[in-house]
Amino acid sequence: MIAWRLWNDGASERLVDPALRNNYSNIEVVKCIHIGLLCVQDDPSMRPTMPAVVHMLNSSSTELLSPFAPSPLSYPTTMPAKYQPARDYQKHESESDQYSGA
Numbered sequence: 001m002i003a004w005r006l007w008n009d010g011a012s013e014r015l016v017d018p019a020l021r022n023n024y025s026n027i028e029v030v031k032c033i034h035i036g037l038l039c040v041q042d043d044p045s046m047r048p049t050m051p052a053v054v055h056m057l058n059s060s061s062t063e064l065l066s067p068f069a070p071s072p073l074s075y076p077t078t079m080p081a082k083y084q085p086a087r088d089y090q091k092h093e094s095e096s097d098q099y100s101g102a
Contacts (some may be wrong), residue, residue, distance in 0.1 A: 001070050007033055008069070032057075037067035 005080055006012050011032045019021050035056050048056065072101050095101065 001072075004037055004067065004070055007037055007067075031064070034064050034067070038065060040070075041068060042071050043068075061072060 004017055005014070006014050007030075012030050015033060016029055017022065035048075035053060038046075038048050038056075039053065056064060
């Protein structure tokens with residue numbers, strides 16, 4: 001969702017790893033992000049086929065379709081349980097806060 005917002009705002013270059021230190025083509029970066037957004041459309045029928053992706057990457061004259069904004073319902077609003085701290089850890093953390101005066 002962040003990538004789409006940045007692309008839509010014309011700021012997709014903010015997604016580039018700063019370690020690259022401007023050793024890349026802005027045009028190619030924006031094109032790759034654009035194609036990537038097409039590949040993750042909510043509706044699978046709107047996603048390009050792999051041959052179409054290869055063609056888009058290799059062509060400088062192909063006009064790309066605009067990707068649709070991702071549906072808020074297609075992204076979780078809470079972190080999945082497997083990525084959340086264990087309850088025991090949370091319990092111990094709150095107990096340690098109690099003793100530390102926090």
